[in-house]
Amino acid sequence: MEIWINPACSKCRSAISLLDAEGAEYTVRRYLEDVPSEDEIREVLDRLRLEPWDITRTQEAAAKELGLKEWARDDSSRDRWITALAEHPKLIQRPLITADDGSAVVGRTEDAVRDALARK
DSSP: OEEEEOTTOHHHHHHHHHHHHTTOOOEEEETTTSOOOHHHHHHHHHHHTOOGGGGBOTTSHHHHHHTGGGSOOSGGGHHHHHHHHHHOGGGBOSOEEEOTTSOEEEOOSHHHHHHHHHOO
């Protein structure tokens, strides 16, 4: 299990606390420092079964500068969104947890983190 975090994020800290309380084995990835490649973002999107716009923090300054709210959300625009996430990792929703069964969840709630823990 791997968790992508921003240490300044309270949701990330809560997820880590829950993982620790449950004795989970996991690896921490500080994705703002260890920026995921476009291929890694594609892989985690496949595991999440989501599109890039589903995990984009559209209220961030970089999102506003890029005008993301106006970008198309369709197959032809998918690569553009993925490139933006790779170039501006702060736009990636957090925390992202890759579960042991090959799936992933956006761990913003206790229920979502527990869901990741339950996946074997």
